[in-house]
Amino acid sequence: MVQFTAAISLAVVCSFISTALSISAPLSSLKHADNTPPSSSHSPVYRDQIAKDALKRDSNYQRFTYNARQNGHSKIERVGVIGAGICGLYTALLLESIGIEYEILEANPKRLGGRMWTYRFNETAWKNSKPGKPEYYDYFELGAMRWPNIDWQKRLLSPSLNYSLINVINHHPKTAAKDKIDLIKYVFTMENNTFNYNDVFRWRFQGIEGDPFKIGISKGGNVPDSLAKQNATKIFGQALMNFTMQFQKSFEEGWKEVLKYDDMSVRHYLREKRGFTDIEIDWLETANDGTLHFELSLAQIAIENWLFSATEW
Numbered sequence: 001m002v003q004f005t006a007a008i009s010l011a012v013v014c015s016f017i018s019t020a021l022s023i024s025a026p027l028s029s030l031k032h033a034d035n036t037p038p039s040s041s042h043s044p045v046y047r048d049q050i051a052k053d054a055l056k057r058d059s060n061y062q063r064f065t066y067n068a069r070q071n072g073h074s075k076i077e078r079v080g081v082i083g084a085g086i087c088g089l090y091t092a093l094l095l096e097s098i099g100i101e102y103e104i105l106e107a108n109p110k111r112l113g114g115r116m117w118t119y120r121f122n123e124t125a126w127k128n129s130k131p132g133k134p135e136y137y138d139y140f141e142l143g144a145m146r147w148p149n150i151d152w153q154k155r156l157l158s159p160s161l162n163y164s165l166i167n168v169i170n171h172h173p174k175t176a177a178k179d180k181i182d183l184i185k186y187v188f189t190m191e192n193n194t195f196n197y198n199d200v201f202r203w204r205f206q207g208i209e210g211d212p213f214k215i216g217i218s219k220g221g222n223v224p225d226s227l228a229k230q231n232a233t234k235i236f237g238q239a240l241m242n243f244t245m246q247f248q249k250s251f252e253e254g255w256k257e258v259l260k261y262d263d264m265s266v267r268h269y270l271r272e273k274r275g276f277t278d279i280e281i282d283w284l285e286t287a288n289d290g291t292l293h294f295e296l297s298l299a300q301i302a303i304e305n306w307l308f309s310a311t312e313w
């Protein structure tokens, strides 16, 4: 019996960043690399070390085996993992490390990694190009292109954590040199970013103090001057600080905190719990995010805000 539910609940934690693929194409099944039982592919010492490491970090494992027992499975037989994105691969690694058989179902016959994918519009043109040429920059990232360097995520991609997913992949005997994962620094903002609000253009290095964009009431806008003079990112960060702090303590603490407001959108929370007016909320939304994003659930945005509190990517 393939126990999809259990695999999904195990997978869910990392799916905040790397959402499991939803598969509509016919499934092609990715067998375990060489069709040997997973438990024999590593020496017991190696396996136990991964397991110990994983269990220490992952209270989900306990929940997972508990759920399986509650559902009447005295023994976990074989687990289906949906999608070979980062989340699916890490789930498989956890299962493998504790000797549970699994099968990853992946829709794409050509590549692994899910949304962690740089799409180049013209691969040939890119290969022939050099930095500085337009063709070199003719790409976009499909989602998981940057990774917050925060404790919670280290188990996946930290090059310095021995049993992180990236290290296991890079040290695996079957990983060819050309397939090794090489992380590069992600530049989030730079002094030469530009702002343009109310027809006022400004470079980031010029700063935003003193309401250059004429948002405040005294300059013809509609936001109270005391707020308009300040940095909207900072104000928004402070409004969600409680969640960020709890998440930094532990995922469980943060989760408990967001669930208290589970029925609220960000807009609702800012209005009802933090006392902002709708005009002020519109301003925070415009300056920090995108139109209608504050209609999203508070839980999602609080988690994003925690992840985006990372200073390194």
Ligand SMILES: *[C@@H]1O[C@H](CO)[C@@H](O)[C@H](O)[C@H]1NC(C)=O
Binding pocket: 122, 123, 124, 125, 126, 128
């Ligand atoms: C891709 O770029 C190459 C030049 O490097 C060009 O010959 C080719 O036509 C391009 N392909 C498409 C689909 O535009």
Ligand SMILES: *[C@@H]1O[C@H](CO)[C@@H](O)[C@H](O)[C@H]1NC(C)=O
Binding pocket: 162, 163, 167, 168, 171
């Ligand atoms: C973990 O560290 C040991 C000793 O430094 C090394 O031999 C091994 O290849 C590492 N394993 C992984 C998965 O990084």
Ligand SMILES: *[C@@H]1O[C@H](CO)[C@@H](O)[C@H](O)[C@H]1NC(C)=O
Binding pocket: 190, 191, 192
């Ligand atoms: C910002 O732009 C100026 C002028 O084009 C340039 O001299 C400077 O190096 C740029 N700074 C960065 C960090 O790219």
Ligand SMILES: *[C@@H]1O[C@H](CO)[C@@H](O)[C@H](O)[C@H]1NC(C)=O
Binding pocket: 204, 207, 208, 231, 232, 233, 234, 237
């Ligand atoms: C606004 O505040 C945020 C968070 O404190 C900071 O990272 C950002 O650089 C500030 N923005 C500007 C334009 O000064």
Ligand SMILES: *[C@@H]1O[C@H](CO)[C@@H](O)[C@H](O)[C@H]1NC(C)=O
Binding pocket: 242, 257
């Ligand atoms: C922050 O969280 C603590 C602990 O749950 C709670 O007691 C407090 O009321 C919260 N403060 C705000 C401003 O939400």
